[in-house]
Amino acid sequence: MSSAAFAPASIAVSDLRLERGGKTVLTGFSLTVEPGEALVLLGPNGSGKTTLLRALGGLVRPLRGEIGMDPQTVAFLGHADALKPSETVEQSLQFWAGLYGGDASQLDAVMVQMALAHLARRSCGTLSAGQKRRTALARIALSNRPVWLLDEPAAPLDARSRERLAALVQSHCQAGGSVIAATHVDLGWQGARVEDLRPAPTQTAAGVG
Structure with missing residues (x-):
């Protein structure tokens, strides 16, 4: 679900070159994502997915190229869930809604959508x-x-939770939001565009089995 209180934002990336640990992971990379669109970056570990997401979020500086978007329009979810073990689920979500300037009145509805209502008073460290x-x-x-x-x-999601995630993304896009997700497996998001970051297969020399 989404309160649609935000202003939709476009994303434009042009001729991007990114490094990680001194190694080039993407070069000459360009893309555009319009409001209402979901983009899935598909590729194995080391293909540059995470580095690209971090660059889009303003956390990594590109070696070359331009990123046309404001980091202040971004909500970023990395590998870490960013939850304090001592806080309850409800307390954690109230904190983040306040930090982002989000709509706290949507808290109960979002917890229901993500099957968290019965966990509202559980500490995050026990989840x-x-x-x-x-x-x-x-x-x-x-x-x-x-x-x-x-x-x-x-x-870490089971099949039912993946369905909830897909519905959450669809709702956000219908409200004019945009989603870019990095993954090494098919997320099964209906209508999502896929950008394949997997390296092209190596061509074998003629006559070599």
Whole structure:
């Protein structure tokens, strides 16, 4: 679900070159993402997915190229769920909604959508990996930011929770938001565009088996 209180934002990337650990992971990379669109970056570890997401979020400086978007429009979900173990699920979501300037009145509805209502008073430190991920996704939904950058968002989720994630993304896009997700598996998001970052297969020399 989405309160649609944000202003939709476009994303434009041109001739980007990115390095990680002194090694080039992307070069000459360009893309555009319009409001209402979901883009899935598909590729194995080391293909540059996470580095690209971090660059889009203003966390990594490109060696070359331009990124046409404001980092203040972004809600970022990395591998870590960013939850304090001592806080309850409800307290954590209230904190993040306030930090982002989101709509706290949507808290109960988002918890229901992500199957967290019965965990509202559980401390985050006692949650399973899937429950933590659902809580982290709920904080993104409460962020009031038009652009969601999600790194392996479905990794610890079961099939039902993946369906909830897909519905959450669809709702955000229908409200004019944009989603870019990095993954090494098919997320099954209906209507999403896929950017394949997997390296091209090496061509064998003629006559060599």
